[in-house]
Amino acid sequence: MIKFFLMVNKQGQTRLSKYYEHVEINKRTLLETEVIKSCLSRSNEQCSFIEFKDFKLVYRQYAALFIVVGVNDTENEMAIYEFIHNFVEVLDEYFSRVIMFNLDKVHIILDEMVLNGCIVETNRARILAPLLILDKMSES
């Protein structure tokens, strides 16, 4: 199962974090710092999976942004790796420019894709459907 989903920039600032297992708020910062540190220290030649404490990190880098997913050993690393890309493509499709001003919507998208630590939807059209309804409502 997925333990957490993080978006962190190269400066180590967390842009989005979503935990699917309870972690105390004050421990989260520490965890996030350690996570981003271990991702930043890696080069392109290294693989995208890191053994971290008792679980694994799967990460991808998009320009200055890292997306890091913590998973336990019941997940397929490659599937998660590609799932991150799927997520990014959904974001690309919905947002024309910088997403950081619309974090609430990024949350909605993530919630459509991952529920309770499980991948629940991968179909782009269906992921975006609720958001499009919301947009319509606020326009009218």
Next chain:
Amino acid sequence: MPAVSKGDGMRGLAVFISDIRNCKSKEAEIKRINKELANIRSKFKGDKALDGYSKKKYVCKLLFIFLLGHDIDFGHMEAVNLLSSNRYTEKQIGYLFISVLVNSNSELIRLINNAIKNDLASRNPTFMGLALHCIANVGSREMAEAFAGEIPKVLVAGDTMDSVKQSAALCLLRLYRTSPDLVPMGDWTSRVVHLLNDQHLGVVTAATSLITTLAQKNPEEFKTSVSLAVSRLSRIVTSASTDLQDYTYYFVPAPWLSVKLLRLLQCYPPPEDPAVRGRLTECLETILNKAQEPPKSKKVQHSNAKNAVLFEAISLIIHHDSEPNLLVRACNQLGQFLQHRETNLRYLALESMCTLASSEFSHEAVKTHIETVINALKTERDVSVRQRAVDLLYAMCDRSNAQQIVAEMLSYLETADYSIREEIVLKVAILAEKYAVDYTWYVDTILNLIRIAGDYVSEEVWYRVIQIVINRDDVQGYAAKTVFEALQAPACHENLVKVGGYILGEFGNLIAGDPRSSPLIQFSLLHSKFHLCSVPTRALLLSTYIKFVNLFPEVKATIQDVLRSDSQLRNADVELQQRAVEYLRLSTVASTDILATVLEEMPPFPERESSILAKLKKKKGPSTVTGLEDSKRERGADINGGPEPTPASAASTPSPSADLLGLGAAPPAPVGPPASSGGLLVDVFSDSPSAVAPLAPGSEDNFARFVCKNNGVLFENQLLQIGLKSEFRQNLGRMFIFYGNKTSTQFLNFTPTLICSDDLQATLSLQTKPVDPTVDGGAQVRQAVNIECVSDFTEAPVLNIQFRYGGTFQNVSVKLPITLNKFFQPTEMASQDFFQRWKQLSNPQQEVQNIFKAKHPMDTEITKAKIIGFGSALLEEVDPNPANFVGAGIIHTKSTQIGCLLRLEPNLQAQMYRLTLRTSKETVSQRLCELLSDQF
């Protein structure tokens, strides 16, 4: 997160958030928040009924205030009211507030549950979705009680919308995880299984997660899921990529769902029904075939998705372990990946192959890749990939290739990353023992291990080599000769001295005939190392000397002289002194016969599970190693190589100290005193009358306060006050603990005890005397503790105090603030020197960095005082940025001195610090960084 979507207004909230962001200090923020709280409170209490929009706005503000870290004690009722709104945005904020701030107020829970019930019954899919998400987020017992019966119905009802089914499936999964007893299996189970047939792939995706978890716990109830999963998988795998429309990802049909279905099938053995089994085999073959076909797209996404499915299929093949043909094909496929240019694939291939190696069908096929794997070990640029290669070599090792693999691992060890050295050492030691045909090879291998990576050779490894040498008399002479030669090296590792001392003490007589290794030469060789060794090793050598007295009467006089010298008889260390006195006495009073009986050769050790294996299991977690060991054992007892193969159900794992009892030479730990020497207080093994209390509340905070200072009050309650006064110099320290009786009644049986874990005992030596067991009312007693830092340590000792007060038993534990930084000696240096040294310590292992939020106001003078209090020198005008702080110092331990450089970069705007520690030792950097980070 200060993001307000446009169209949704709530200007008041946006203004409030930007106000907070503009606050210059914590105080200003609190002031602004209190003002807002008062405003909201008055609005909620006011006579005018609030409309939904205002309610939403204020609840939203409360939520924001809470997320900033402030307590919220009102507004719950208003949030619950929002739940019954018919507007989506209002309802959503209501549910959000409940999910984040739920408390077990029973009155409120009833209302919330009521609102959820209404929404579930509303048939409005959006509202149902919100309600289900709320249950899944909160997942409390009360909610489980209220809805565990309801949700399965929603899930399997024919007219439920697809999106609601998805939410319901994962909501149920949450309830099952938190309160499995409240989710009874029933009629619904068979209908849930049929969701695998649902037309909608999103529903199938969600249901598969639920079924997989349920099937792990109740395999019988969900057995039917196997055939359904197989047929669903078969439809996906054989479909043309266009059939599944949007669930096709870069020409791969539903990759994530395929992975989940293959996972589900791994909960079960191979299907019994031949038709199902045939269909599954067909699926797996198709997946393997597709890997060989030319890719449908050049995009990396295509091959990644395809490979995700492929790896999961291979996992299933390995899990079934029944189709030789598939296993060999899987192995060949992975073999191709071993040379792929994508690091990710090489990593995963090595990992999967590791499990393949333990199958009897594919073990041989895996072995054919040995050269590639060895090459990976030498050329991979990623340590985690190299680590996988080591694991795989370990897994594919058998008698035919053991010598080659062990040799490769040994040569890799010379350059291996520090982080994985210990594990490699353990693995080499295990393989060498397990596949040794010729025990001289085994002895050579272990001595090589000590030579190459002595620091990483744990106690277990050298205990084991001694056990084996003692149990096998054909190798004893060779072992004695080899250690004797190895000891000739001008600088040899302390572990070698231990092994050498022990083996020569037992079997030195076997090589004494050779004039080049006469008794006297053996003795002088060992004794030349004596003064360079730590206390436990010296103790062991003293035992060797007394054994020499028995083996070689001709060196008796020389040895007695050594024992009699002041440096032995009056040694400051109790253990050494005691041994010297007793051995000297033994050698003078005992007759030859008695001496020979007392110092008779060690009896063989009973066969038991290798202590090294136990250690590796502990390191890696039981599953990985056990699986491998057990399956290999089944294949043939002879593979074990030992004289009597250990039964698979080896009894309880012996602890390292239990092993040691057999050896009898070295004491368990330098500070562990024999139970009789009552003068020492550090005694974890004694049968104390009652258990040690858990740490007193606030102990951690108090502990942190003492990191940068030496004197103060450590603990205080109504009865007792504990004060500390301490001073440290180099690696030594003295601490006075003052126990003050704050009552007017006597404390009886007053016993303070210092408790150190085994690890800590080896690194920090504490000596003290017991105090008077009665403490009069109003009186204060003082206890002195002598401290010696043997090597760097991370834990802190615990001070446990037990006493009787007016008939009640009191038990208090506090952490004693003896921290590594106490052994700091400040070093002044100029800017140029500082940065030169800074650059020298540029290995990634030497640097530890932490970025953290300021917990206290960021005041320059206070920070300076703290750094000086921490023990390092504060270097002014060194850093080009005057706002930064740099420090330097040396940590003194008994064994070494460790130079430390630190740099603290405050960021006033973000209220953050970045702390960087560079020292020559990784664990030291780590510990100092932890300690200092807590201070700001």
